[in-house]
Amino acid sequence: MESMIIYMPIAAAIIGLLYMLVKKSWVMKQDAGDGKMKEISDHIYEGALAFLKAEYRLLAIFVIVVSVALAIVSMIVPSTHWMIVIAFIFGALFSAFAGNMGMKIATKTNVRTTQAARTSLPQALKVSFGGGTVMGLGVAGLAVLGLTAFFILFYNMFMVSGEAFSTDKMTIVLETLAGFSLGAESIALFARVGGGIYTKAADVGADLVGKVEAGIPEDDPRNPATIADNVGDNVGDVAGMGADLFGSYVATVLAAMVLGNYVIRDNGAVESFSGMGPILLPMAIAGVGIIISMIGSMLVKIKSNDAKEKEVMGALNVGNWVSIALVAVSCYVLVKWMLPESMTMTFFGEADKEISSLRVFGATIIGLIVGAVISSVTEYYTGLGKKPILKIVQQSSTGAGTNIIAGLATGMISTFPTVLLFAGAIWGSYAFAGFYGVAMAASAMMATTAMQLAIDAFGPIADNAGGIAEMSEQDPIVRERTDILDSVGNTTAATGKGFAIASAALTSLALFAAYVTFTGIEGINIFKAPVLAMLFVGGMVPVVFSALAMNAVGRAAMEMVQEVRRQFRDIPGIMEGTGKPEYDKCVDISTKASLKQMMLPGLLTIGFPLVIAFVPLAFGMNNLMVAEMLGGYMAGVTVSGVLWAIFQNNAGGAWDNAKKSFEAGVEINGEMTYKGSDAHKAAVTGDTVGDPFKDTSGPSMNILIKLTCLIGLVVAPIIGNGHDNGSGTSSPTGxxxxxxxxxxxxxxxxxxxxxxxxxxxxxxxxxxxxxxxxxxxxxxxxxxxxxxNKCDMSECSKMNAEQCAAMCDEKGCSEEEKAMCLSHYDAEGNWKGDE
Incomplete structure (x- = not known):
């Protein structure tokens, strides 16, 4: 049974993908509505597909260039194996395929949700969440399938069958596997940035000209940017979010595996699963999480056709909370089964501290709590009717300036509880089980990724469904039902971004710890001037990245505004509904602008760490100093990036729901105020500022910090104290x-x-x-x-004489050296030590 555990995650991934195909078949069999609805849906589908095709053509060039660079490095540097190139290519392919698959099902589900809303609200929820489930299980299943398959491949390549477990050879396996994660995160970066620029260029253009200048409702078919706006919901919030969490999922499991190998090497956890229990545990949790997410998705349902937002949100929460509870139970079972009763660890400055394996379970519980609580914190600062939103609404009465000031303040203050939550999680999980505990906390939190993505993807599907209902002029009850789903979707979108930030924060810290083990440095000493300098440079990068993303949206939105104004001016009958807008031109503007503008932020993210790693080496600087400098840069990017992600996500979400508050009517200074009022127009202006905050630069911070740490992990063996690709005997800790x-x-x-x-x-x-x-x-x-001689007696003390002899043979000991090692065993082959 123990020898088969390595295949369990693949089996779970296949089951999840098979269930996904069944669910997809069911969704596609639902009625797609009348001809006008189908025509609008086809426009959205074709626009989204055109963007992805153009984006992937561009990214194919990027993947080829990076693959050639990695191949050259693997030929020059002995510590980098050439198979990292294959892993990188497949990581990129899996990530791209996951995003493409999710976007396709989302753009096919939207019109079916509109049609279902003509029947009942429960059916509309069932269809829209069914599309989200396809997305969630597809992303999680592909992530686990790809990572586990390549782990098995590299394990069989580098680990010799029948020999004792070798942490040095496992280090080669994991370093090579890092290429898969690097490929996934690289695609995620461009998908998030490109998708975010696309969606916000269209959204800002549609709002400024349509709502503010022309005074027409959102999703009005007379607005030429309406189709582009709905396309953007898919390429940004579906394909972008899918690629983001795909990358997080893979990187989290990888980081935990690296630190698990460190636990085995330095702390002797070799009692079960051929000595690989701490390495295989995060993979097992990921696999079980897919099955649990399937169960959770089956529980999302409502019965009443008169249900409101509270009941719909409650149905989603039932599935989410049951999934979290089942993951907690599974973590307990897996920890008890896969880890030894006790392990020794070094943390809080105390070496070789013996701890119970149940403390690893405690760390996983912290991760699950963080994943749940972060949603509540985010909802408080961004949810309709919450105190921070009502403050922004009140300050909208005096104009756009005070609205923007209030939104900025809300985003800034929201960092306080969120960072305290992250800090407590980091401290607590570390206190339980060192950095391995931190990595396992992240792994447990990410175990419900399929369920989280299903909830996230449900939002833009419902949003599109409402847009189709408006553009196809459906009965008002249809729009009323889709608006209920859309309102809940706005909340889940905001909380989903909070979950993505939390996952990125813990994942990056785990990757950072893995980087330290790969380089062999003992820590990051900021009293060294070069390290402190790089800490400041790292802190600067998220700010510059955000500026580049915001400027990109601004430039693209200007083009969109000018095009929409031109059409309103030059095409007769648009405002009367007799002239047909040129939707394709707006789609084309968003596509070209997003692809052009996404390159500079991407090059900044990838280029900076490479320059810091290799330029000092070219001038003869000490390797370990360079490793510390890069570590300082990674720390700066992580801390600054998390803060900017929280601020921008919550400020943008708050502005968005402050604007939506006027749809139902709000009381300002004792009077009810509605859409079309001056206060509402001020809120719309604030929302146009918040849109790129929450959908472009904010979400991109997650990938910025993860990709930075992953690049560090990949180059760590080159600049640090790594092994020599199997020919030598040095360890990952140097x-x-x-x-x-x-x-x-x-x-x-x-x-x-x-x-x-x-x-x-x-x-x-x-x-x-x-x-x-x-x-x-x-x-x-x-x-x-x-x-x-060549043998570590602390390792020999855990072996019998036969295993020790095998280790001597592996290390190339002479007969005399081998005899000296074996002299520490009695006649029965048991360890006796020095006598």
Whole structure:
């Protein structure tokens, strides 16, 4: 049974994908409505597909260029295996396919939701959430399938069958697997930025000219930008969000696996699953999470045709909370099954601290709590009727300026509880099980990704359904029902972005810890001027990135505004409904502008860490100093990026719902105020500022910080103290065999210079005998038997004589050296130590 656990995530992924296909078939069999509805839906589908085709053609060039660069690096640098190129290509392909699949089903579900709303609200929810479920299970299933398949492939390539488990060889497996995650996040970056620019250029153009200048309702068929606006909902909130969480899912599991390998190497957790329990645990949780999300999605339903937003939100919460509860139970079972009863870890400055494996379970519970609570915090600052929204509404009465001031303040203050929540989660999960606990907290939180994505994708589907109802002039009851779903969708979109920020924050911290283990540095010392300088540079990058994204939206929106004004001016009969707008021209403007403008932010994200990593090396700077500099840069990007993501997401969401508050009517200074009033126009202006905040630059922060840390992880073996691709014996933590107990390099044949040595090396130089090494150095030479020739006695103490002999053969010990190692065992082959 233990030997089959590696295949369990693949089996779960296949089950999830099969269920997804069944659900997709059911959705596609639903009635798509009358001819006019189908025509509008086809416009949206074709516009979205045209954007994706153009985007993927551009990204194909990017993937080819990066693949060639990785191939050259793998030929020059022994620590990078050429299979990382294959992993990168497939990571990009899987991510692109997941986004494409989700967008296609969303653009086919929208019109079916409109038609279902003509029948009943429960049926409309069933259809729209069914489309979201297809998206969620598709993304999660492909992520787990791809990651697990490549792990098995690399495991069989690098790990020799029948030999004792080797953490050094597992390090090669995981370093190569990082290419898959890098490919996924690279596609996610451009999908998020490009999709965000597209959707907001159309949205801002449609709102400024349509609502403010022409005074026509949202989604009015007379507005030439309406189709582009609805297309944007799909390329931004469906394809973009899908690629974002696909990347988070993969990166989280990878980071936890890397730190699990570190747990095995330095803390001896080798009692179960061939010594791979801590590595396989996050994969197992991800696989189980897919099955649980299937169960949760089946529970989302309402019965009453008179249900309101509260009942619909309650139905979604039932599925979500049941999924979280079942994941908690599953984590307990898997931790008890896959981890030894106790492990030793080093954290809070205390080395070799023995802890119960149940503390890892405690860390997973923290991750699940964060994933649930972050939604409530986000809802408070962005939800209709909440106190912060009502304050913005009140300040809209004095104009757009005060509306914008109130929205900015709301976004800023929302960072306070959110960051405290993240800080508590980081501290708590670390206190439970070190950085492995932090990674497992992130893994548990991401286990319900399929369910979270289903809820997220439901929002833009409902939004599109309302737009189709408006443009096809359906009965008012149809629009009323779709508006209920859309209102809930706005809330889930905001909370979904909060979940994405939380996942990015914990994932990036886990990747950062994995980076430290790969480079061999002991930490990031900000008292070193180059490190402190890079910390500031890293803090700057999210601000510059946001500026580039906002400017891109502004330039594209200007083109859109001018085109919409031209059509209103030059095409006779548009306002009377007798002239037909040129929808395709607006779609074309958004497509071209988004593809052109997304390149600079992307190059900034990828280029900066590479420059920091390789330019100093070219000038002869010490490897470990460069590793610390890059670590400082990554820390700066992570902290600043999380803050900017929270601020922009919540400010934008608050402006959006402040505007929507006027649809039902709000009381300002004792008087009811509605759509069309001066206060409403001020709120619309505020929303046009908030739109790129919450849908372009804000969500892109998540991928910026994850991709930065992933690039660091990929280059870590090159700039740090990594292994030599299987030919040598150094470890992922840099404590090489050629280091003395004093942390000074012996400079023998295998240790060329001091760069290879750790400041806290426990191992003795392999050319010294055990007795010479430990004489007078009892505190520094652990147990006075840290090293005998090439063999680590702390590892031998966990083996029998036969396993030790195998390890000696693997390390190339002479017969004399092998006999010295075996002298530590009794006649039955059991460890006896020094006598």
């Amino acid at each position: 404590k090489t065999e050629c280091c003395s107990v004093d942390g000074k390099c012996s400079k023998d044949d295998t240790c060329k210079d001091e760069k290879a040595c750790s400041s806290e090396a426990k191992a003795c130089c392999k050319k010294e005998t055990e007795k010479e090494c430990c004489a007078g150095k009892e505190e520094k030479c652990k147990d006075c038997k840290a090293m005998v």
